[in-house]
Amino acid sequence: MSKFSSLEQSLKHFFGYDSFRPGQRQIVQAALGQQDLLIIMPTGGGKSLCFQLPALLQPGLAIVVSPLIALMQDQVEALLDNGIGATFLNSTLSNAEMRSRERDILNGQIKLLYLAPERLLAERFLPFLGMIQQQIGISAFAIDEAHCVSEWGHDFRPEYRQMRLLRELYPDIPLMALTATATERVRQDIIQQLELRQPYIHIASFNRPNLYYEVRPKTQQSYAELFGLISQTSGAVIVYCLSRSQVEELALRLQGDGIKALPYHAGLEDSERATNQTRFIRDDIQVIVATIAFGMGINKPDVRFVIHYNLPRNLEAYYQESGRAGRDGEPARCSLFFSYSDLKKVEWMLDQKENEKERRIAYQQLRQVIDYAEGTDCRRTIQLGYFGESFPGNCDCCDNCRHPQPTEDWTIEAMKFLSCVARSQERFGMVHIIDILRGSRNKKVLQNGHDKLSTYGIGKDKTVEEWKMLARSLLHQGFLNQTTDGYSILKLNQLSWEVMRRKSSVQIAVPKKQAIASHKKTAAAGEMLFQRLRVLRKKLADAHGVPPYTIFSDPSLMQMAQQQPQTLAEFARLDGVNRHKAKQYGLSFLSEIKAYCQQQSSVSLSQGGNNSRLYLTNTLSLTLELYQQGHSPEEIAEKRNLKSTTIMGHLAELIEMQQPRRCRQDSLPQTSTTHITSNSTGGDFFPQNYLRTSPRML
Numbered sequence: 001m002s003k004f005s006s007l008e009q010s011l012k013h014f015f016g017y018d019s020f021r022p023g024q025r026q027i028v029q030a031a032l033g034q035q036d037l038l039i040i041m042p043t044g045g046g047k048s049l050c051f052q053l054p055a056l057l058q059p060g061l062a063i064v065v066s067p068l069i070a071l072m073q074d075q076v077e078a079l080l081d082n083g084i085g086a087t088f089l090n091s092t093l094s095n096a097e098m099r100s101r102e103r104d105i106l107n108g109q110i111k112l113l114y115l116a117p118e119r120l121l122a123e124r125f126l127p128f129l130g131m132i133q134q135q136i137g138i139s140a141f142a143i144d145e146a147h148c149v150s151e152w153g154h155d156f157r158p159e160y161r162q163m164r165l166l167r168e169l170y171p172d173i174p175l176m177a178l179t180a181t182a183t184e185r186v187r188q189d190i191i192q193q194l195e196l197r198q199p200y201i202h203i204a205s206f207n208r209p210n211l212y213y214e215v216r217p218k219t220q221q222s223y224a225e226l227f228g229l230i231s232q233t234s235g236a237v238i239v240y241c242l243s244r245s246q247v248e249e250l251a252l253r254l255q256g257d258g259i260k261a262l263p264y265h266a267g268l269e270d271s272e273r274a275t276n277q278t279r280f281i282r283d284d285i286q287v288i289v290a291t292i293a294f295g296m297g298i299n300k301p302d303v304r305f306v307i308h309y310n311l312p313r314n315l316e317a318y319y320q321e322s323g324r325a326g327r328d329g330e331p332a333r334c335s336l337f338f339s340y341s342d343l344k345k346v347e348w349m350l351d352q353k354e355n356e357k358e359r360r361i362a363y364q365q366l367r368q369v370i371d372y373a374e375g376t377d378c379r380r381t382i383q384l385g386y387f388g389e390s391f392p393g394n395c396d397c398c399d400n401c402r403h404p405q406p407t408e409d410w411t412i413e414a415m416k417f418l419s420c421v422a423r424s425q426e427r428f429g430m431v432h433i434i435d436i437l438r439g440s441r442n443k444k445v446l447q448n449g450h451d452k453l454s455t456y457g458i459g460k461d462k463t464v465e466e467w468k469m470l471a472r473s474l475l476h477q478g479f480l481n482q483t484t485d486g487y488s489i490l491k492l493n494q495l496s497w498e499v500m501r502r503k504s505s506v507q508i509a510v511p512k513k514q515a516i517a518s519h520k521k522t523a524a525a526g527e528m529l530f531q532r533l534r535v536l537r538k539k540l541a542d543a544h545g546v547p548p549y550t551i552f553s554d555p556s557l558m559q560m561a562q563q564q565p566q567t568l569a570e571f572a573r574l575d576g577v578n579r580h581k582a583k584q585y586g587l588s589f590l591s592e593i594k595a596y597c598q599q600q601s602s603v604s605l606s607q608g609g610n611n612s613r614l615y616l617t618n619t620l621s622l623t624l625e626l627y628q629q630g631h632s633p634e635e636i637a638e639k640r641n642l643k644s645t646t647i648m649g650h651l652a653e654l655i656e657m658q659q660p661r662r663c664r665q666d667s668l669p670q671t672s673t674t675h676i677t678s679n680s681t682g683g684d685f686f687p688q689n690y691l692r693t694s695p696r697m698l
């Protein structure tokens with residue numbers, strides 16, 4: 001510790017980051033205080049740093065237990081690239097390699113040792129562990145993906161259960177458990193199974209603000225839409241499909257259309273699957289089309305787009321799978337294509353389940369997915385609500401918030417609905433309540449005598465769909481609860497009574513049915529320099545045989561492109577660059593940046609220097625100028641006596657050209673430049689937003 005005057009300084013020294021993410025600092029402090037820890041953070045939240053930094057600041061070696069070889073290799077590569085002593089021991093190594101690594105460990109050259117649980121507790125390994133403790137000292141055990149100890153989680157691994165042996169053998173060494181699992185049940189299980197002692201618990205919000213969520217109707221045109229979306233994405237894309245044959249088919253079709261795509265599913269030969277994965281991770285291909293077999297163990301932080309071309313199994317799975325986008329914190333997009341014919345397929349599959357209870361629960365989970373897809377509330381409110389987290393809505397980064405439906409006051413309807421739930425004694429689900437309201441004469445209604453209720457038939461003025469929409473929104477907004485035993489019985493809560501007593505009003509977003517907006521090819525994210533730096537990064541990565549993101553992350557490249565450092569000292573100050581990396585890669589990146597700046601300035605000089613819109617035709621310049629004066633496309637159209645669609649076309653073209661963009665002012669002759677800047681949340685990624693059009697997707 002003594003070497004650094006603050007934790008921030010050590011963070012910059014080892015990892016090159018300027019500041020901690022929320023929670024990290026407190027966690028590191030607790031770890032340095034020898035406390036047990038339970039860290040719950042969504043994927044991409046920055047869990048690794050929570051055990052890596054304390055390991056580097058303490059004497060001895062930290063042992064990291066990780067269930068997957070790919071995950072270990074990834075983290076070790078990233079650490080080595082930061083000049084940090086880290087290694088793993090697993091079955092892929094030769095005996096000689098194994099012994100050489102063991103020597104390094106006992107020589108004290110290693111601060112972080114990664115192991116699979118079965119190796120850690122293997123009979124043969126325990127004596128070596130003892131030697132480490134004696135000669136070097138073990139600073140902590142970090143158990144990554146700790147939900148694997150729980151049968152209640154989605155990924156139970158019996159080997160994880162034996163980890164409690166660590167407590168017996170080394171009672172004084174702190175244990176840290178880390179996971180991205182959201183449910184309370186699993187959290188409790190982790191504490192019990194690993195016998196954590198009064199752990200410092202950190203539960204991060206599961207909100208991922210940089211992800212844009214949207215749902216699109218799946219139609220005949222969906223392939224074209226998918227293709228359009230992919231070709232306008234600069235960066236890696238994952239497309240999830242339901243079956244192997246769909247994966248194969250879609251991958252082929254994309255290849256045929258000139259997109260670098262490869263399939264991934266459990267039916268491929270091991271070697272082919274591994275190759276496809278590596279090629280994706282190293283950015284040799286842009287798109288991986290996969291079944292859900294793909295993902296666990298993929299640490300790629302710069303996935304820009306995750307598409308579910310079919311329905312996910314449940315909302316937790318959707319959250320985890322879509323959450324593979326944007327782990328580096330940069331804007332990324334998650335689209336779900338929803339169709340009733342897919343739904344029928346899934347229902348058919350569920351009907352094949354023998355076990356009644358399993359089937360019932362699976363049906364309920366599916367219904368929650370439908371509620372999400374058809375919901376008109378903020379997608380985040382719905383998702384986070386599912387994990388028991390309340391989110392106020394208006395995130396401005398989902399389709400429902402970006403293109404809000406007009407809201408209507410449905411308090412009266414809500415009162416009708418809720419009192420119908422009350423009068424039927426909170427013993428029924430949505431469909432039955434709607435039957436009563438609409439005066440159905442079906443058997444269930446008559447048998448229960450519900451045709452005698454005062455609420456019978458008072459809702460004939462609304463369609464079944466409208467009532468469903470209301471019921472969903474009541475659930476999402478917390479005006480109503482639903483049991484999770486598979487029966488989805490509606491239950492009233494305090495807010496329900498407030499509505500019935502007219503103390504709260506209920507606003508519902510009511511969708512207008514609209515055709516799917518066609519997708520104009522819009523500008524890809526990122527600037528020219530950023531793209532050049534990516535190319536350079538790829539070259540260096542190939543030369544070193546590592547994934548590009550271990551060299552620098554996308555956010556670091558973006559900073560480079562924006563700040564355009566001219567000296568090594570400036571370069572080393574960038575977020576994500578430490579001394580080691582500056583030394584290793586600084587000159588290559590600096591010379592690329594300089595070359596770019598020189599080219600830019602020679603272009604501007606040769607064009608007369610003083611012209612502010614070098615690359616634009618007159619008509620585009622005029623539109624741009626008016627736009628920047630704050631006129632709407634309609635007003636510009638009127639002033640210029642053109643159609644507003646023409647003006648929209650101009651704006652789209654301007655975005656596409658990323659015009660006008662220039663090098664940093666101080667390194668160039670001064671010219672007056674004009675900028676189109678996009679707003680913060682969606683970044684360049686969703687330019688239709690600042691075109692002020694609102695293509696409504698649902």
Ligand code: ADP
Nearest residue numbers: 017019020021043044045046047048049301327
């Ligand atoms: P998790 O294990 O929680 O899924 P990681 O530990 O892999 O997440 O971190 C996700 C990404 O965030 C990585 O690219 C990592 O380098 C980056 N990161 C972590 N902490 C910071 C920080 N304090 N500042 C900037 N980037 C960070």
Ligand code: ZN
Nearest residue numbers: 378395398401
């Ligand atoms: Zn939203």
